[in-house]
Amino acid sequence: MTVKKVKYYLFLKDVITLSVTAFGGPQAFLAMVLDMMVKKRHYISEEDLWELHALCQVLPGPTSTQTISAIGYRIGGPNLAYLTLLVWILPATLIMTGAAILVDFLQTQTTGSLNFAKFIQPMAIGFIIYAAHKTIGKMVKTPEATVLMMLSAFVAFFYNSPFIFPIMLIVGGVSTSLKFNKQPKIEEKSGIKVKWDNFVLWGAVLIAAAILGHFTRMLPIRLFENFYRNGSLIFGGGQVLVPYLYTEFVEFKAYLTSEEFLTGYAISQGVPGPTFSISSYIGALSMRGMGIGGAITGGLIAAAGIFLPGTFLIFFVIKFWDELKKYRPVRAALEGINAVSCGMLIAAAYLLFEPMPANTFNITAIAGTYLLLQFTKIPTPLIIIVGIIVGVGYHFILNNWVY
Incomplete structure (x- = not known):
């Protein structure tokens, strides 16, 4: 496996960019790594990326974190790998x-109420x-x-x-x-x-x-x-x-x-x-x-x-x-x-x-979230933000904070 010689600070800069923009779970993360670190920067080959990702999938632990740390390990050994881990998770x-x-x-x-999270819990x-x-x-x-x-x-x-x-x-x-x-x-x-x-x-x-x-x-x-x-x-x-x-x-x-x-x-x-x-x-x-x-x-x-x-x-x-x-x-x-x-x-x-409670509200919220994820391309963060906003509004109304 051959690895391109790179300046470590440029690699870490790309890692922190991923850490604040990689929404959508492991699949979206992998697509971004492929685009940024393979096709754009050429840190490793595409074949090497799939191999590292497959290895991480068969080990216990967080697959995305292990993959990005393993790329750091391939490029700069343990020291860069641990810096990569820190930058990625922070x-x-x-x-x-x-x-x-x-x-x-x-x-x-x-007084202990979580009514503001009423929508995002289901x-x-x-x-x-x-x-x-x-x-x-x-x-x-x-x-x-x-x-x-x-x-x-x-x-x-x-x-x-x-x-x-x-x-x-x-x-x-x-x-x-x-x-x-x-x-x-x-x-x-x-x-x-x-x-x-x-x-x-x-x-x-x-x-x-x-x-x-x-x-x-x-x-x-x-x-x-x-x-x-x-x-x-x-x-x-x-x-x-x-x-x-x-x-x-x-x-x-x-x-x-x-x-x-x-x-x-x-x-x-x-x-x-x-x-x-x-x-x-x-x-x-x-x-x-x-x-x-x-x-x-x-x-x-x-x-x-x-x-x-x-x-x-x-x-x-x-x-x-x-x-x-x-x-x-x-x-x-x-x-x-x-x-x-x-x-x-x-x-x-x-x-x-x-x-x-197995009521109509909770079941509808569960089913609605699943259907949105399955059949639409609405970003996950947007779904969460809407749920939080609606829940906060409901909370204020319930407690007569809005007149």
Whole structure:
């Protein structure tokens, strides 16, 4: 793989441009990277981009973030890669941390009411259903995968523990790896040269955070461990992250209410950059009891926790992926992992809707959002902005603030 020699500050300038203009999720992000970094700047070839993106899709963590970091790694090694990561995630992290502080402030001014978010809460369910529809269409293509998807959704309905998800991922991957004979053969070279430094770093941080969190019981450390663990297990992108975070921080630990979570998820759909930025919103609200400083700290800790593991893993695997992908069991396991991730999406839509009143208003808002996304080209941020404006207007009228 050949890489063009570039000035690092020009590359980072392009990264920050993407971070504040890449609306529309991973698909829009990839199209912008192809246009800016391949066709315009020629940092890497188009073939190299597809290869890096495919590798990131089969690893846990945020695919878009890993892809842009991997490009930085190819161009300038680890130092540029970490700078790329920081520049890419910072705008969305700050926006979602600020959104959390604003939501908490508005609640304190209205005796805990989230009426101003009345419209965007059911809209969030519509976004999840749309994401599930698109993801299932791409990832679930065999009867075995369909069965795994439904089983994982069923388990998630009744066992809402954050510890059940990694078990299901392992079971799904192992079950489909057993039929590796159906995968086409690729000539395998004897042995794989593996450099373990980034893998050891990933594992050491995970173990250290778990031990420190257990013995100190300090909320910032426990939050970092929670997000780092989730960032190490998520296959399938930001939409798959939703059920994990909802189960752990709403149902299991009650750091947020369901309404607060839905509001944050809807807002995150209208924010440019990585979709994993909802973690900063959750982290900020989890530490709001410590004041604005605590909320900002929580948002930054959550960002570090959710983005670092995927970065460590992509830097680890990228060095020997060309050899690893030739092994048929590895490729076969991806079918089961993806199917379980899709089951998590189905569960997420149900779990998030369950606390919400099943009235005509909410069902219409959910269906309307899905139909707009499916059959129109209206930009996602515009849909969110309209929902927020209508919700704020409704809130003012309800409280007799408009005469």
